[in-house]
Amino acid sequence: MDLKDKVAVVTGSAQGIGKAIALTLARNGADIAVCDIDEELAGQTAGEIEKTGSRAMSCKLDVSQISSVEEMLKKILDKYNKIDILVNNAGITRDALMIRMKEKDWDSVLNINLKGVFNCTRAVSRVMMKQRSGRIVNIASVVGIMGNAGQANYSASKGGVIALTKTCARELAGRNINVNAVAPGFIRTRMTDKLTDEVKNSFVKTIPLAKLGQPEDVADAVLFLVSGLSKYITGQVIKVDGGMVM
Ligand code: NAP
Numbered sequence: 001m002d003l004k005d006k007v008a009v010v011t012g013s014a015q016g017i018g019k020a021i022a023l024t025l026a027r028n029g030a031d032i033a034v035c036d037i038d039e040e041l042a043g044q045t046a047g048e049i050e051k052t053g054s055r056a057m058s059c060k061l062d063v064s065q066i067s068s069v070e071e072m073l074k075k076i077l078d079k080y081n082k083i084d085i086l087v088n089n090a091g092i093t094r095d096a097l098m099i100r101m102k103e104k105d106w107d108s109v110l111n112i113n114l115k116g117v118f119n120c121t122r123a124v125s126r127v128m129m130k131q132r133s134g135r136i137v138n139i140a141s142v143v144g145i146m147g148n149a150g151q152a153n154y155s156a157s158k159g160g161v162i163a164l165t166k167t168c169a170r171e172l173a174g175r176n177i178n179v180n181a182v183a184p185g186f187i188r189t190r191m192t193d194k195l196t197d198e199v200k201n202s203f204v205k206t207i208p209l210a211k212l213g214q215p216e217d218v219a220d221a222v223l224f225l226v227s228g229l230s231k232y233i234t235g236q237v238i239k240v241d242g243g244m245v246m
Contacts, residue, residue, distance in 0.1 A: 012090025063116030185241025
């Protein structure tokens with residue numbers, strides 16, 4: 001999959017799934033912008049990416065703030081002059097049962113996970129529309145399809161990301177911009193390391209492939225969706241979940 005001369009922006013890519021995506025795209029030739037709220041870690045990750053031989057830069061980004069997104073865009077265009085790929089990966093959890101969920105936890109999850117995708121997509125798609133080409137991949141979740149007790153805010157945000165993906169796919173298709181989503185199941189990262197062994201084991205029992213996924217499993221699906229192998233695919237949701245939801 002040759003991504004040479006392509007520029008990829010990956011949000012929330014200082015660590016976890018986003019970092020695996022950024023490294024995978026870089027190993028396949030893309031130049032990367034590592035954008036994350038954790039500026040220091042983003043800088044370290046960009047340093048690791050440069051060892052692949054691709055170019056990398058880091059940007060402080062809060063996806064929930066339009067001004068921060070606009071600043072990021074300017075910085076990236078100053079350096080690379082174009083954007084071919086946007087991966088909307090930044091996301092958080094603030095879990096609680098719905099009746100006990102605090103308003104601030106509802107708001108922060110929706111603002112980062114859903115409004116953040118809107119903010120970045122709207123800003124970057126203007127650039128892609130002028131170029132008349134682009135690929136956008138949104139990282140959703142299987143809980144956006146099936147719901148999950150204790151995650152009213154998170155599952156609503158990810159369901160929203162899936163609907164937003166389909167709408168953007170319809171609106172941007174005429175400009176040769178494909179928009180798809182990847183819905184991971186239970187992937188081993190810091191986000192899931194927080195869960196108790198009991199909760200993890202109960203999840204594994206529901207997975208036909210009987211193990212947790214790795215960040216690289218999600219990255220491989222993203223690589224397919226930004227490559228020439230998927231040029232006739234748009235508005236789709238690819239589950240990377242070991243068969244958990246089918
Ligand atoms: P992670 O390890 O927590 O990494 C997420 C990164 O995004 C962190 O570096 C985080 O920085 C950053 N971030 C948080 N808020 C941000 C903001 N407002 N603007 C920019 N960056 C921000 O999470 P992950 O497990 O890799 O998850 C990545 C994506 O996959 C998320 O969208 C998540 O919902 C989705 N996903 C994960 C799983 C899973 O099992 N892990 C399953 C389904 C879907 P801080 O650490 O400083 O907050």
